[in-house]
Amino acid sequence: MNVVAPFEGIGVSVKRKEDLRFLSGRGQYTDDIVRPGQTYAYILRSPHAHARINRIDTAAAQASPGVVAVYTGADLAAIGGLPCGWQIHNKDGSPMAEPKHPVLAEGKVRHVGDPVAVVIADSRERAKDAAETILVDYEVLPAAATMQAALAPGAPAIHDGIAGNLCYDWHIGDKAVNDAAFAAAAKVVTFETTNNRLVPNAMEPRAAIGDYDTTTGEHTLFTTSQNPHVIRLLMGAFVLQIPESKLRVVAPDVGGGFGSKIYHYAEEAIVTWAAARLGRPVKWTADRSESFMSDAHGRDHVTKASLALDANGKILALRVHTQANMGAYLSTFAPCVPTYLYATLLAGVYTTPTIYCEVKAVFTNTVPVDAYRGAGRPEATFLLERLMDVAAKETGIDRVELRRRNFIPADAFPYQTPVALQYDSGDYQSTLDEALATADWAGFEARRAEAARRGKLRGIGVSTYLEACGIAPSAVVGSLGARAGLYEVGTIRVHPTGSVTVLTGAHSHGQGHETTFAQLVSDRLGVPVAQVDVVHGDTAKIPFGMGTYGSRSLAVGGSAMFKAMDKIIAKGKKIAAHLMEASVDDVEFDRGTFRVAGTDKTKSLGEIALTAYVPHNYPIEEIEPGLDETAFYDPKNFTYPGGCHIAEVEIDPDTGRVAVVQFTAVDDVGRVINPMIVEGQVQGGVAQGIGQALLEHAVYDTNGQLLSGSMMDYTMPRADDLPNVGVATHTTLCTHNPLGVKGCGEVGAIGSPPAVINAVVDALRDYGVSHVEMPATPDRIWGIINAGRKMAAE
């Protein structure tokens, strides 16, 4: 009987391999791991935004029941500070200010949550009890909680020797050309906005376990990381001086990241260092309140922009001034977010001939800010897509038409922007057309009228966007200040009986790599998905890797696997040629079968694998035994997903509550491997985008206290805050990677916030507002409506 296995390759919604363990409670997250003799760390954190530490008295804590050790900054002063992975240069060519980021505070605390001391005890509760007895003599200093306060004359100096709390003053573009374009413009539109500060809030709080083998001198760190090899590199080389061969970093199942688990955090260094010192494993797990004040936050830009247009609505020039909050210290990738992930995106999908952008990065007495889902690209997209609507209103040109007039045409690729990037492919008219049709844009006015009869204000908003991901070509990012290469590594290990293990330097923390990557291999090598196992997250198992962020796993990591499969196939052909007594050049390979061209002579991949491992009849002079290949893939360019998001909202004028009643996303993410997973990624991204637009805001008071410091105060999107999210894809292939893929992890969070706010502004068109800042909370909306009513009454 000839049984045809179901095709499980590219383009099929294969159910996820990882689901069974998560659904049955058998996932293994960092806090689930127990090491023999494990101790527990509790971190005492600063309650002040800015204070000098005069003295720390740990005597009572040292004597508390169950306490193994208490450490302060003085104990760790000999180890390095937490390094920053990206150096930006000022306009004058000088490097950015890069203050030391101590693992435990040294003499001063600079934000609420800054770690001051660590207590290690035989239980979490006893460590916490003991920490409460530590006496810290703080001399409270004036705090600069906002960028405005930090840049004001006479502002408190957060770091010694850094004038005006300025990290860098950077720019891109030709100012003179830009100025000339503005001088010749028929119309100039200006716009100011604050991109609201967000807390990533992956559902799994961060955790770390340090372990040390006294007989071998090997350190092991289990950590909630998106990139275990990067942590090994940063912590081993810069903080603790441990050679890579003696440091194993394991990132097991990780419960979401969204960027916040990219960075090297103090707690990782503390538990690794303390475990070696004590000769016992040390575990630390954040509670959610700690996450709020110690995980890197996202966004927090203040921007003024101007758009120059000709009389026909063609964009002539864009000018942008942005202040970006770095927080109290530089997190791992913080400096690149408002520069090379933001300003380089300001062309968007438009043919803007000249762009000038200057960015001031500012230290404040707040938690460090770094990349959060989208990272710089949501800020650029929000700015552009709000500007387009403001420009449409001021010029009287329909907002969809204004976008169409300025789109980069589908036949203009490769397209060089004035801000460094060269887009390889895209089709913005088509994604717009498809989204308009799906959302029934043409029929909207009838829905607005119907809502009005129910007493609701209904609005519709569109956002046509693009992003740069698949991060990133090493030489390019190196020239821009990255202190690392951004290639990826893949190993394809074909076992003697033909099953396959894939080792990848990418890391899955919700993305479903174990399934998508298995499909890639299944598609090409013809091995069933069930016989392809994907291993990630352990530096002891995987040759190397740069991890998962910037929608890079498939575009870069998948391409590395593809290259490794090239090597497998090339070697397999040599073995097959030997076995079938043919010339290598005559051997073809297709989905698991080697064939002598034009004949019925074939060998299966399994037969070739067995021969490779049992090389009795084998071209041993020519090739080595085994069928196990590794490839490092360095991308040639970024990838450029894009598309169109349309939001439809209804506002209750009595409460100011905004409900997103319909959401349509049509995204070009390149070739789709698993449509089900892509839809899920977009839906999740859109949910975070709607969260930013309507609900979420990390709020500090003027003293630097984090007011929205728990899930009771910070509004996370819940099921009844969100609509169904209709997702479709319209594909143009990436031209420079072997898979044609672009990436789908961030598009949702990038395209959606301006679509929602454009809809809110549209709903409020009778109330005289040209902009509503995020989050568009009921309080904010009610205030606008109430002011509008008053205007009408007066």
Added chain:
Amino acid sequence: MPQVTLSVNGKSHTVEVEGRTLLVELLRERLRLTGTHVGCDTSQCGACVVHIDGESVKSCTILALQADGTQVTTIEGLAKPDGTLHPMQEAFREYHALQCGFCTPGMVMAAIDLVQKHPAGLSEKEIREGLEGNLCRCTGYHNIVKAIAAAQDVMHGRRSELARAEAAE
């Protein structure tokens, strides 16, 4: 130290605990049932939901001692001994209602109780309102809502097997 005796997933346990020990700590750290997760410290996220005598309860809001004499079911106790998944687990898999998996155990336990309490069936709006106590940061809830809607038909005997998710375009 005081003792608590309770049944977890059909197995009886007697454990000494501190007065302040939470049920979730008992489950995770003493019984090593780590499928139940802790995602917050303000009883907002629902990652720790278990069933106590058939009712869904956030196990971070109850002291272990308060669970004395009860029957607790955790995510580990849902599937049949032969590995057959509960219809809600099956629906979550079929509808891609989980990504990172961290909120999933609490979400599944809460969803089962929600469906059981509404034998007449739940509308999409009612499902969304019923999930008010559970946070998910990955999925945007779209597929969770669809999974629960599909699972309720099987749980209430209106279908013998799960309606399959539509093939994505």
